[in-house]
Amino acid sequence: xxxxxxxxxxxxxxxxxxxxxxxxxxxxxxxxxxxxxxxxxxxxxxxxxxxxxxxxxxxxxxxxxxxxxxxxxxxxxxxxxxxxxxxxxxxxxxxxxxxxxxxxxxxxxxxxxxxxxxxxxxxxxxxxxxxxxxxxxxxxxxxxxxxxxxxxxxxxxxxxxxxxxxxxxxxxxxxxxxxxxxxxxxxxxxxxxxxxxxxxxxx
Amino acid sequence: xxxxxxxxxxxxxxxxxxxxxxxxxxxxxxxxxxxxxxxxxxxxxxxxxxxxxxxxxxxxxxxxxxxxxxxxxxxxxxxxxxxxxxxxxxxxxxxxxxxxxxxxxxxxxxxxxxxxxxxxxxxxxxxxxxxxxxxxxxxxxxxxxxxxxxxxxxxxxxxxxxxxxxxxxxxxxxxxxxxxxxxxxxxxxxxxxxxxxxxxxxx
Numbered sequence: 216x217x218x219x220x221x222x223x224x225x226x227x228x229x230x231x232x233x234x235x236x237x238x239x240x241x242x243x244x245x246x247x248x249x250x251x252x253x254x255x256x257x258x259x260x261x262x263x264x265x266x267x268x269x270x271x272x273x274x275x276x277x278x279x280x281x282x283x284x285x286x287x288x289x290x291x292x293x294x295x296x297x298x299x300x301x302x303x304x305x306x307x308x309x310x311x312x313x314x315x316x317x318x319x320x321x322x323x324x325x326x327x328x329x330x331x332x333x334x335x336x337x338x339x340x341x342x343x344x345x346x347x348x349x350x351x352x353x354x355x356x357x358x359x360x361x362x363x364x365x366x367x368x369x370x371x372x373x374x375x376x377x378x379x380x381x382x383x384x385x386x387x388x389x390x391x392x393x394x395x396x397x398x399x400x401x402x403x404x405x406x407x408x409x410x411x412x413x414x415x416x417x418x
Numbered sequence: 419x420x421x422x423x424x425x426x427x428x429x430x431x432x433x434x435x436x437x438x439x440x441x442x443x444x445x446x447x448x449x450x451x452x453x454x455x456x457x458x459x460x461x462x463x464x465x466x467x468x469x470x471x472x473x474x475x476x477x478x479x480x481x482x483x484x485x486x487x488x489x490x491x492x493x494x495x496x497x498x499x500x501x502x503x504x505x506x507x508x509x510x511x512x513x514x515x516x517x518x519x520x521x522x523x524x525x526x527x528x529x530x531x532x533x534x535x536x537x538x539x540x541x542x543x544x545x546x547x548x549x550x551x552x553x554x555x556x557x558x559x560x561x562x563x564x565x566x567x568x569x570x571x572x573x574x575x576x577x578x579x580x581x582x583x584x585x586x587x588x589x590x591x592x593x594x595x596x597x598x599x600x601x602x603x604x605x606x607x608x609x610x611x612x613x614x615x616x617x618x619x620x621x
Contacts, residue, residue, distance in 0.1 A: 226525040227501065231435040234528065298430065322429040325437065372610025406609060407575025 217336045220261035220293070221246040222282065224270045235325045242332065253277040253285065260291020263336050265328070268299045268306030269321070269416070283313040294335045298328075301349035305416025308353035317341035318350075356417060357399040365392040367418045370409045420539045423464035423496070424449040425485070427473045438528045445535065456480040456488065463494020466539050468531070471502045471509035472524070472619070486516040497538045501531075504552035508619025511556035520544035521553075559620060560602040568595040570621045573612045 219242055223229035226248075233246040245261060249272035252264075264286055266279060273279050279295075286293040296317035297310035310318065317335035319328055320343045327343065334341040342350075358366065361382075368378045379389045393405055402408035412418045422445055426432035429451075436449040448464060452475035455467075467489055469482060476482050482498075489496040499520035500513035513521065520538040522531055523546045530546065537544040545553075561569065564585075571581045582592045596608055605611035615621050 227522075227528060227531060228431045228435060228524070231438040231528045232431060234438050235434040319430075321431070325430060325434045328430060369609060370613065372606050372613050374607055403575050404577055406572060406612065409609065409612075410573065410575050 217242050217263060217332060218259070218261040219244045219332055220252060220257075220264045220286075222249055222252040222264060223267040223298075224248045224272060229267075232325065232328075236329065236332070239329055242329070249273055249275075249282075250277050253281040257291070260286045260293050262293060263296055263317075263332050264293045265296045265298065265332065266310070266315075267321070268297050268310050269303065273306060274309060279309055279313050287314065294338070296331055296335050296341070299346065299349065301346050303414070303416035304349050304353035304356070305412075305418075307346065307349050307416075308356060311350075311353065318346050319343045320345045358396060358412075358417065362392055362396050362399075363417060365389060366396050366409065366412055369393065369405065370413065370418050420445050420466060420535060421462070421464040422447045422535055423455060423460075423467045423489075425452055425455040425467060426470040426501075427451045427475060432470075435528065435531075439532065439535070442532055445532070452476055452478075452485075453480050456484040460494070463489045463496050465496060466499055466520075466535050467496045468499045468501065468535065469513070469518075470524070471500050471513050472506065476509060477512060482512055482516050490517065497541070499534055499538050499544070502549065502552065504549050506617070506619035507552050507556035507559070508621075510549065510552050510619075511559060514553075514556065521549050522546045523548045561599060561615075561620065565595055565599050565602075566620065568592060569599050569612065569615055572596065572608065573616065573621050 219236060221229055221233050221244060229246045233244045236242050237244045249270050254277060283295060287295060295313065295315035296319060297315040298319055298321050299307045299310060300321050317331045319331045323343055331341045364382060365378055368381060375386050375389050379386045397405060397408045400408045400411045402411050422439060424432055424436050424447060432449045436447045439445050440447045452473050457480060486498060490498065498516065498518035499522060500518040501522055501524050502510045502513060503524050520534050522534045526546055534544045567585060568581055571584060578589050578592050582589045600608060600611045603611045603614045605614050
């Protein structure tokens with residue numbers, strides 16, 4: 216029996232997907248939102264955590280990093296199977312950085328998900344080939360870690376002065392970072408750079 | 419027998435939800451992405467169109483307006499059941515403007531969706547009570563139609579000059595609109611106004 220934890224924020228969708236998976240005789244399925252998945256004291260960690268990487272919470276403090284720290288090396292010994300889309304390389308890269316063993320496109324069929332779960336439960340890597348191009352892009356994120364910090368704050372609506380204070384930089388340095396971000400993303404201006412980076416799931 | 423068309427952009431999720439609905443003896447379920455739902459020549463329009471309003475495509479040219487024009491008054495006589503979230507009043511309002519008969523929170527259970535489908539198929543209004551607060555907010559959108567046009571272009575990364583040319587306004591008028599938008603949304607600046615409005619689903 217493979218115990219599966221399905222982490223997705225929309226109850227309607229995760230309940231339907233959990234019901235689908237639960238029809239398989241070898242799968243036992245729990246489901247939770249990101250917030251609850253990472254915060255809950257599971258009596259026993261599931262064997263496989265299937266995580267929808269597109270939720271904004273997946274990148275947050277109760278997101279994949281905490282879930283992974285608890286389930287994969289800490290409280291339990293789960294493996295991660297990431298649900299992602301080829302068009303948004305950011306979430307794909309975050310899953311890779313946390314050592315996910317499986318990667319499935321959200322445009323795959325539920326039957327492929329069943330197959331992927333069985334494979335990673337056996338300790339095998341599983342990569343849906345339709346994600347290939349996304350992986351190439353994910354390897355090529357053009358922004359540095361510091362540029363991503365600046366961009367994240369800008370995307371939250373912080374002014375240049377606020378970003379500077381928050382990261383202990385001068386206003387001029389923040390302006391230089393923003394100019395470099397705009398250039399590297401091929402954007403027309405700062406708002407456009409935020410739009411492009413959000414679309415790719417970088418911030 | 420109730421024929422249902424489920425419109426949602428993520429194949430994995432809509433296939434699982436369609437499989438769940440398809441287990442009901444009185445439901446026959448088709449599913450499609452927004453793009454295909456509006457473009458397909460359905461042999462016979464379904465009785466109920468269940469539409470996930472959170473997709474960016476729902477507000478686009480192949481979105482709810484076209485689907486509604488074709489299925490509800492044109493080619494067919496379907497009724498609309500909108501899936502939405504109380505936190506994002508914009509999509510809720512768009513569904514209301516297109517005359518949706520049913521409204522269900524995406525945090526409802528799949529069984530509630532079955533109930534909602536049966537109710538609207540009989541021509542009854544169905545409103546999930548957890549959406550109540552969202553409806554209050556949807557009725558109170560603080561921005562005018564013109565301000566929304568300006569904001570949409572700004573959110574796509576257009577500069578003030580580009581917005582002005584595109585809407586046949588002066589740069590000063592565009593600046594005034596952006597100042598008014600920033601004030602009305604309680605934002606700190608233009609980027610923050612875009613963030614807040616996107617969060618609410620207004621643009």
